[in-house]
Each structure stands twice: as structure tokens, then as C-alpha cells.
Amino acid sequence: MRLKTLLATAALAMAVGAGPAMADLVFPSLSYRTGPYAPNGIPFADGYADYLTLLNERDGGIEGEKIRMTECETGYNTEKGVECYESTKGEGSLVYQPLSTGITYQLIPKATADKIPVHSMGYGRTSAADGAVFPYIFNYPGTYWDAASIIVKHIMNEEGGDISGKKISLVYHNSAYGKEPIRTLEELSKKHGFELSLYPVDHPGQEQKATWLQIRRDRPDYVTMWGWGVMNQVAVQEAANIRFPMDHFIGVWWSGSENDVLPAGAGANGYKAVTFHGVGTDFPLFEDIKKHVTDAGKAAGDGSHIGEVLYNRGLYAAMLATEAARTAMKMHDTKELTPDMVRDGMEALKIDEARMKELGLPGFAPEIAVTCSNHGGPGLGAIQQWDADAKSWSLVTDFMGADREVVDALIKEDSEAYAKENNITPRDCGA
């Protein structure tokens, strides 16, 4: 009997799953709300979902075309990520944002073959910024290598322009994600004469006692971090335990959200991180979200994450995706979008300050102009700092650019190597 019920449910499931309306604009959300990376995955997924809900509720979708978001749980696991990609791509998914460097690496060849764009916003393979080699992969508004360079620039500003002989350490997640900045930091250390030391932390990063003992012994002047999930919280806590000066501890933009610093309490005061967008809820858009989404009971989560760094980032990701779709509609003069059209829209995406104001996010992020050859965006970042008393982040610098001379050369080198390895002839971008 039980088996029969189960089979009936399965049959029902397949029947229901087979016939979704194809007219909507499908935005898949490969999220992770479970596992060791959930504390960071949840706010991002909530922000992404809430912005799409807002567009549906307030404007009736994009240019009147309804949005349908299909969520799929990846658990930050590449195999589940592939399963999610395969199961959602048939529904007419327009753009993928997997929020995982590992999954992005899986999707780069698959999505390129399927002609579906992937937007790995500030993560994924850095050299995908070279649009000539990676036509379907985008990582604007900035790359890991931009972030590494911006951190070094910030340290130089703090030290009065000269960091030769200083010791800078990198604490990193021992995976593709964490290893990304190493090449850039090595180049920069040659250029500026600082001493670089590396401290890998294995997945999931709950055990870092030995790492931080080593750091205490080596006494670096600055520590940077490429961490994610529970690793961030543990690192901040351990840094506080060894009384490392927190304003000399700078994380990448994935290591600078509320749930990374809150567990360390007052010890985290002064911790810094790079960011590529504004913080807080002090933007007109959040009033609309409150009115149309949270108060209407349509929020994706419990509403407790609104205004957090990663919530804002999810929101920003959804905003960039929908703006690209809007651009694509104008370019192709149709409302029936295909993934290929969205790709064109992403490549022609221009968001200036006036547009940001219209969207209700004035001054939220620097202007973006994507081109055929540059999928990495402006590559600007600011430094944000944590105030443990007020429990809030605040920007302490202006948005600044990366050392393009170093970063661009590395991107070119790596993308050329990829093109050679995979027999890709780079597109002609007319540049």
C-alpha cells in the first residue's frame, strides 16, 4: 500500500513537473540553505528571491512579463549543483548564478555548450572576465584578482604608500575559490616588495587553531582572508583570541557579512572587508520591499536578513540579472527572451548613476558598463569596516580600482591558457 502511494506521488510529481507554463521569464536560483555554508547562502538567496518578488508584485514583472523563480538546493556541492543545472535548464532558464566557485567551474563548459549565460558575480573563474574567450560567462562587477589588488592598495594607503618589507598573510579556503588570489598576490608582492605567506584552511574550516598559532608566531603586519561559510566566523574568532589587531585583518567580499563577525562579539570590532556595493537599508528600494514583499507576507526568508551585506548582494545580483533581461528586450525588441538574448543583454549592460536612482538604489554601487572584451566590469571595490557596538558595517573608503596593469596581464595569460587547452578560438571583439 505504501509503495503504491509512493508510486502514485511519483507519477503525480512527473505529471506536474512536465507541464509548467513556458511563457514566464525563468530565473533559476541555485541556492544553499543547508550545510556548513548555509549561514551565507540563506541571506543571498533571500535577497535574490525578494527582489524578483518585488518586481512581480510592484511592476508585474519585467516590462510586464512575469518572472518565475525556480529554486534548487545545491548545498554548495558540485554534484548537486550539476543536478540542479540539468534539472532547471530545460525550463527555459535565462541566466545562472550558482554562488559557488566550484559549481561555476563545472558550468563554464556546460553552459557555454548549451548557450546559457552564467553570471558569477565577483566569484568563479577570474579569467572569465576575458569575454573573447568566455562569451557566455560574466563576472562583473569585479573579480577575485581585483579584490586582491584593492586590498593591497588599501594596505599601501594605510602605510603611507610604501609596503616593502612588510609581511602580508593570506588565510584561504583550500579549494579553487581560496587559491584564486594567490597568483595575483604573488605578482603584487614582487612589484611592491612585501613578503607573502600562505595559510590554507581545509573545508569546512571549523578547525583553525593551528593556523592562527602559526600566524601568532610569524607576526604578519596584515592578514587577508579568502573564506566562506563557517570558516569566516571561526577565523574572526581566532584572530580575536590571539589579539590580532582587527583593523589589520581584511577579508575578501565573501568574508565580510554580519554572520561572520557577530559570533566574535566585541572582539571583531574593526574587522575590514572589501565590498563592491553599499551597505544597510538606507535606500528607497527597501521601502518598496517592505511594502510589497515583507508586509505582504511574501518574503523568501523570515525577513531577519534584510539589509545584511549578503542580502544586499543577492538583491544586487537579481537587479543586474533583471536589468540585463530588460536590456535584452530592448535590443531584440521582443518580450519572449531566450538565454542567448539575455547573454546579449548582459554584454550590452550599462547601469549609470541615473538608472541606479530610478531603481531606488542611488549610490549603492559604482557604474557598470560591460563590453564584449571585458566581462569583469569596472573592478571597483571599497573597504567596509565592522563596528561591533553599533552592530553595523560602514564604508571607510571610496570605491577604488584595482592595479589594472597587473590584473589584466594575469587575466590575459590565464584565459589564453584556457583557450589553448580547450581549442577555443577567441572571438573578435573589434578591439
Added chain:
Amino acid sequence: MLYREAGDFKTTYVADMQTFPIRGERLLFWLFVAVCFGVVPFFITGYWEKSIIVPFLVWSMIALGLNILTGYCGQVSLGTGGFMAVGAFACYKLTTAFPELNIVLIIVMSGAVTAGVGMLFGLPSLRIKGFYLAVATLAAQFFLVWCFNKFGWFYNYSASGQISMPTRTLFGVAVTGPDAPSWATYLVCLSFVFVFAWVARNLTRGRLGRSWMAMRDMDIAAQIMGVSPFNAKLSAFAISSFYVGMGGAMFFAIYLGAAEVTEAFGIDKSFDALFMIIIGGLGSILGSFLGAAFIVVFPVFLKNVMVGGLGWSTDLAAHIEIMTVGALIIFFLIVEPHGLAQLWRLTKEKLRLWPFPY
């Protein structure tokens, strides 16, 4: 009725010793094989291939390998993930170093490399047993993963430590890489699994398999009877690692296409493989397949029912999926400690007598 033995006479020793002694079962088996090879390739879709069937076949290969070692020879191993990594990295290094080599040959060679490594880590089994051996193989797991992460030579010094499989063709059809058609990857995996399951089945029926089982059941008695523990244990490690290595190579080259050693070949993979053979049935070829299906396919099925069918939120479904699989593992272990293969054996016994049981 299905398993009618009446009139099924065996007149030669060969006929008496065949794998499927009952005519009905033999016919069913060949029909099943014919459908797998002749019908499924025409209907297989990308989703079924990438998310269900290819992972199932790859994991079956790995479970077969571990079952030879643990199920037949009684040597507990927690190093499966590490040996899979050896297969994957051997495949990557070989195919990037010799791009013109045939992919089938590459996969078999990856298995051979892994067999060598497996034998090396099998050496402690000559002196230690049981839980202590499990700990020694656990060391292999951590050492191998660390090794592939630490030394750039293994991943051709790529910036991120990721290895990715370039496109390789077989008879002019791509079988790896993003452009490989579903039926091609499916047929390659199926052929590998079919051939090597056949080999495994016959190995376990022969002299070598009997020496493994003697070693498993009572090593001192086996030694007295003249079974060399050195040969039996090391051959089990070698052949088991050969299978696991080929499985790892297919896992990387055909199924994932890109892999990162810490994430793709972690300790959880070793546990998955061990669960597969325990749930499927230790010392059973069929059990390897059933166990792989349970661990690989069942969660995907649950997810599709809960999220796709019932419309539950994804995090709730993920949590319930973990709980259900866990509960079912406990349930099976209590109700049928000999695994799903034993359930099938019992069903067969009943079907032989049906509809007139005595």
C-alpha cells in the same frame, strides 16, 4: 511462475555452473541487457543521463570495487575517496600528456595506476586487521587528497587546483567534455560496467575469489589450507583499487568534467561507497548495484517528489531527504542486515514456489 524450474534440466557441468541457473531468470537478464544497450540510448535525455544514470553507473563501478575488497575479502577500507582521486588524477595526467591516446585505454590505465597505489596502501593489511586496518586506509584517504592538493604537478599547475577534462572522442563521437551526446557517455559507462561486472562475477566464482572468501571467513584456517594471505589480500587490494580507479576516472572524465580534489574526493565519498555495499549487500555483485541505486538515485527521486511534486521549500526538502535516507539505512540494517541483495534472494525463493508455497 516467473521462476519455474520444472523442465529446466542441466546435462553438462558448464550448464550447471552458470551464473543464472534458472531459464526464466536468464531470459530476463538478457532482455534487461538488451533494453539497456538497444533501447535506452534512443530515449535517454540530458537530465536522466547527467543526474541519474551516469552517476549510478559510475558509483556501481566503485561499489563493485569496494565490494571485492570488503565484501569478498573482508578488508575494511575507508580509502575509497582517495583511490577515486588517484584514478581521476591519473586520467587527467595521462590524457593531457598523451592527447591522442584512446579514452577507453586511458580509463583502464588509470585503473592500473590506482591498482599499484592500492597495493601499496594494502601492505599494512598483512599485519593488521579490522578497525586498525580501517584507520590505516583512512590515512590513505587523507594522504592522497592532501597530496593532490599540495603538489601542482598533479593539476598541471592550474591557478585554482581544478582539473578539467578536455573533449575526447571515441569512433569520432565525443564522450567527454560539454558537447558529448547523452547516449555516447551512457553507452561508454554502461559498457565499462557491464564488462567489469562480468569479470568481477567470474573472479569471485574462481580460485582467486574463493581464496578471498576463505581469507574473509577465517584467515588462520585459510592459511592452514594453503591460501597465501600475501597473495589473497594484495590481489584483493589491487583488483579492488583497479575498479575504484576506473570508477574515479569515469567520475571525473565523463560524469563531472571538472573536479577539485578536496571537494570531489573527500572522506564523505569513502563513506558513501561503504554505505552502498553495506546496504546493497556485502559479498554480492547485485548488491553493489542496488546499493549504488539507493545512495545515488533515491535522494534525487525524493528531491523531485518533494520540491517538484509537492512544492515544498528547498531547504525543508533537503533536510527531510537527509533524515529519510538516514532512517531507511537504519531500517534496512535492522530488518535485513544482509542488504538489499538478500531481500532479492528471498523474493526469488518465494517466487520459485509461488503460487503454491509449502
